[in-house]
Amino acid sequence: MKPSAASPLREIENLFEAHGSLIYGESVNQIQHALQCATFAQQQGASDSLIVAALLHDVGHMMHRDAAAALAAGNDDVHEKLGAKFLAQWFGPEVTQPVALHVQAKRYLCCREPLYNLHLSAISRKTLAIQGGAMTIEQAEAFETQPHWPEAVLLRRWDDLGKQESMETISWQDAMSMAVSCVSPT
Numbered sequence: 544m545k546p547s548a549a550s551p552l553r554e555i556e557n558l559f560e561a562h563g564s565l566i567y568g569e570s571v572n573q574i575q576h577a578l579q580c581a582t583f584a585q586q587q588g589a590s591d592s593l594i595v596a597a598l599l600h601d602v603g604h605m606m607h608r609d610a611a612a613a614l615a616a617g618n619d620d621v622h623e624k625l626g627a628k629f630l631a632q633w634f635g636p637e638v639t640q641p642v643a644l645h646v647q648a649k650r651y652l653c654c655r656e657p658l659y660n661l662h663l664s665a666i667s668r669k670t671l672a673i674q675g676g677a678m679t680i681e682q683a684e685a686f687e688t689q690p691h692w693p694e695a696v697l698l699r700r701w702d703d704l705g706k707q708e709s710m711e712t713i714s715w716q717d718a719m720s721m722a723v724s725c726v727s728p729t
């Protein structure tokens with residue numbers, strides 16, 4: 544996955560080139576996780592912009608100077624905010640908002656679906672506590688007023704699934720071509 548010098552998204556590709564082999568969770572690295580999430584989105588008929596959001600939702604982890612140390616120390620790396628702000632250089636809210644809300648969506652699902660957290664990975668359960676735990680009913684109702692919240696919930700479910708030891712995914716090149724096609728005109 545050599546970044547193309549001509550790509551308008553070269554800066555994003557450089558991040559994956561530099562940090563994409565970092566282990567994301569139990570069995571996948573950042574690139575595999577990104578491609579698996581995008582593939583689940585595509586398989587479920589998501590729009591191109593939501594597939595791109597799924598692909599890029601964790602770029603903030605790779606921007607954080609030491610996400611693993613933050614986790615070990617019990618600190619929230621606020622990767623969803625870092626990532627959404629970074630991606631806003633190229634994409635509109637249809638991409639950035641589901642990214643910005645995907646951590647809140649986990650807290651939301653823990654409130655609305657009491658059995659949801661049984662399926663979370665060990666790391667997701669650990670970060671849930673750091674991120675504030677399950678939402679209250681009032682917080683969940685407020686979450687449902689935010690633009691693109693249903694897309695954030697969909698993204699969250701793909702995020703939880705995208706940790707497969709072995710899975711055929713869309714190619715990096717196809718994924719980045721789709722991302723380029725979703726760049727907002729400036």
Ligand SMILES: [Fe+2]
Nearest residue numbers: 576600601702
């Ligand atoms: Fe993720």
